[in-house]
Amino acid sequence: MAYQLYRNTTLGNSLQESLDELIQTQQITPQLALQVLLQFDKAINTALANRVRNRVNFKGSLNTYRFCDNVWTFVLNDVEFREVTDLVKVDKVKIVACDGKNQVNDYFSHSSLIIRPSQ
Amino acid sequence: MASSANSNPVPKLYRSVIEDVINEVRELFLDEGVDEQVLMELKTLWENKLMQSKAVEGFHTEEQAALQAAAHQQAQQAQQATQQAQAQQVLLPPQQQVTSWQSTRPTVTSAPQQQVIVQDPKILQHMSATGMSAAATAATLALPTGVSPYHQLITSQGNLSQNCYIKTADGQILQFVRAANGAQYIIQPQQQMVLQQQVLPQMQPGGVQAPVIQQVLAPLQGGHPQQTGVIIQPQQIVLTGNKVQQNAQVMQMPGQPGQVQQIQQQVQQVQQAQGGAAPGPPQQQAKQQPPMMLQVDGAGDTSSEDEDEEEEEYDEDEDEDKDKDGGEDGQVEEEPLNSEDDVSDEEDQELFDTENVVVCQYDKIHRSKNKWKFHLKDGIMNLNGRDYVFSKAIGDAEW
Numbered sequence: 267m268a269y270q271l272y273r274n275t276t277l278g279n280s281l282q283e284s285l286d287e288l289i290q291t292q293q294i295t296p297q298l299a300l301q302v303l304l305q306f307d308k309a310i311n312t313a314l315a316n317r318v319r320n321r322v323n324f325k326g327s328l329n330t331y332r333f334c335d336n337v338w339t340f341v342l343n344d345v346e347f348r349e350v351t352d353l354v355k356v357d358k359v360k361i362v363a364c365d366g367k368n369q370v371n372d373y374f375s376h377s378s379l380i381i382r383p384s385q
Numbered sequence: 386m387a388s389s390a391n392s393n394p395v396p397k398l399y400r401s402v403i404e405d406v407i408n409e410v411r412e413l414f415l416d417e418g419v420d421e422q423v424l425m426e427l428k429t430l431w432e433n434k435l436m437q438s439k440a441v442e443g444f445h446t447e448e449q450a451a452l453q454a455a456a457h458q459q460a461q462q463a464q465q466a467t468q469q470a471q472a473q474q475v476l477l478p479p480q481q482q483v484t485s486w487q488s489t490r491p492t493v494t495s496a497p498q499q500q501v502i503v504q505d506p507k508i509l510q511h512m513s514a515t516g517m518s519a520a521a522t523a524a525t526l527a528l529p530t531g532v533s534p535y536h537q538l539i540t541s542q543g544n545l546s547q548n549c550y551i552k553t554a555d556g557q558i559l560q561f562v563r564a565a566n567g568a569q570y571i572i573q574p575q576q577q578m579v580l581q582q583q584v585l586p587q588m589q590p591g592g593v594q595a596p597v598i599q600q601v602l603a604p605l606q607g608g609h610p611q612q613t614g615v616i617i618q619p620q621q622i623v624l625t626g627n628k629v630q631q632n633a634q635v636m637q638m639p640g641q642p643g644q645v646q647q648i649q650q651q652v653q654q655v656q657q658a659q660g661g662a663a664p665g666p667p668q669q670q671a672k673q674q675p676p677m678m679l680q681v682d683g684a685g686d687t688s689s690e691d692e693d694e695e696e697e698e699y700d701e702d703e704d705e706d707k708d709k710d711g712g713e714d715g716q717v718e719e720e721p722l723n724s725e726d727d728v729s730d731e732e733d734q735e736l737f738d739t740e741n742v743v744v745c746q747y748d749k750i751h752r753s754k755n756k757w758k759f760h761l762k763d764g765i766m767n768l769n770g771r772d773y774v775f776s777k778a779i780g781d782a783e784w
Contacts, residue, residue, distance in 0.1 A: 269746070271744050271745075271746075272744055272765060274742070274744065275742075275744055275765045275767065275772070276435065276438050276441065276765075276767060276772050277399055277402060277435065277765070277772075279434075280431055280434035280435050280438065281406075281431050283430075283434055284427055284430035284431045284434060285427065287430060288423060288426065288427060288430070293419070293423045293426070294414075294417070294419055294423060294427075295417065297417075298413060298414070298417050298419065301410065301413050302406065302410050302413070302427075305406050305409045305410050305413070306402075306406050308409075309402050309405040309406045309409065310402055311763070312405075313398055313401060313402045313405070314398075314763040314764075314765070314774065314776070315763055315776075317394075317398055317401060318394060318398060318763070318774050318775065318776045319776050320394065320774070320775055320776055320777075321775060321776065321777045321778070321779070322764075322766075322773070322775040322777070322778040322779075323778070323779050323780065324759075324778060324779075324780040324781075325780060325781050325782070326780070326782050327782055327783050327784070328757050328782035328783060328784040329784075331757070331784065333750075338747055338750055340759075340782075342780075342782055345782075347766070347768060347773075349773075349775075354768045354769065354771075354773070356741045356768050356769060358740070358741060359741040359742070359743060359768065360740060360741065360742050360743070361742075361743040361745070361759075361761070362742070362743070362744050362745070363743075363744075363745050363746055363747035363750075363759075363761055363764075364745075364746050364747070365746065365747065366746035366747055366748045366761075366762050366763070367748075
């Protein structure tokens with residue numbers, strides 16, 4: 267299962283809002299909406315992995331850090347994001363990062379037990 | 386062209402994701418028995434919200450400029466027309482201007498879509514066929530193309546957003562409808578609108594009547610006693626306010642006199658709630674107010690205080706008679722003081738409410754003393770209200 271991480275983005279939130287509206291007017295069922303969101307997760311994960319090819323550098327000061335359930339959450343202050351083309355400065359930014367190596371755990375977000383086949 | 390900057394990859398990426406998702410869920414929709422229309426509506430809603438958020442730059446920029454001019458002209462013309470508007474019945478011509486029902490993408494490259502929320506793929510074909518601007522096309526087609534989706538409107542529990550919307554440069558969402566007499570109407574969401582809908586008891590292919598739009602508050606009682614429905618303002622539809630629920634269900638009901646009264650009452654409630662000056666029947670609700678008003682704002686009256694200070698015997702009698710809340714003289718001065726205790730918090734302490742967020746995956750997080758290094762990948766960033774993406778991000782920070 268793909269990470270549900272990207273649902274809280276502009277793209278993801280607009281999709282959720284649209285689905286909510288359709289549920290409100292009873293044009294779709296909540297079950298169907300959930301299926302759409304799952305499909306969205308797959309699509310956005312694939313798209314980011316395959317269709318995006320750019321690098322960004324950033325520098326700032328770390329305010330807080332948290333590592334829980336294999337998810338890193340940082341809050342940085344006075345950060346500069348630098349791309350080849352332009353520079354973006356922000357006073358505060360929150361970074362939420364899931365493990366990029368294994369995507370197995372996301373579906374069971376509360377489980378810390380990883381069963382690996384022993385050979 | 387050595388000077389051309391790198392094009393922003395975000396709009397294309399979002400577009401491709403939307404396309405992928407819509408295509409993948411089409412099967413799911415059909416399995417559930419949900420019509421393709423709803424799928425198209427989902428896509429349209431999705432795209433509109435993206436455009437409205439302004440987080441994506443260049444989502445439809447080139448078409449946007451052309452449409453703005455057209456929308457402005459249409460808006461001016463329609464405003465002039467609406468001032469002349471009265472309650473009218475609209476009869477749709479049995480023949481439709483668009484012939485085919487292909488479920489093509491609403492996003493036709495040649496036709497500007499930025500400010501026209503097109504629900505029906507037929508509209509686009511019409512657009513490209515006649516060469517009209519999207520705004521004009523939406524206006525002209527708002528009613529005729531409302532025929533077939535209107536069928537589904539009635540049968541599939543009312544889909545109010547089948548009409549066409551146009552977003553002007555101000556960001557207002559106006560609903561376009563074209564009456565049979567050629568006049569164009571705009572429904573402006575800020576104004577209190579009561580729309581009359583002709584609901585036929587028998588659904589005949591050629592005899593469906595599209596919604597009638599009135600810009601001014603119109604008494605529902607007059608004019609169409611038999612078949613009257615209510616369509617809520619499009620803004621309410623979009624925001625899915627409470628009233629929409631009531632009236633969305635109203636649309637499902639066939640127009641019968643008994644239910645018309647319910648509709649009228651609901652409309653009156655809507656009007657009342659919005660502070661509109663609806664005539665006649667709302668007075669019935671006004672009668673419910675009790676003739677005696679209990680004063681609950683404290684005993685700060687200036688009328689009889691002078692007498693109270695001199696003769697204390699009167700205080701008890703007057704208090705019992707007037708049934709005010711414990712208004713002793715001492716508290717008169719204190720209450721204004723107490724009211725200063727509230728500390729008003731500034732909710733918007735920052736100019737920009739957007740919290741800058743980066744959602745990504747980490748390859749490696751490294752720390753040495755208080756020096757942190759971040760190796761991130763596949764991220765979407767929202768910084769200062771704008772969206773960015775990256776495949777790799779490397780960062781340094783001191784804690």
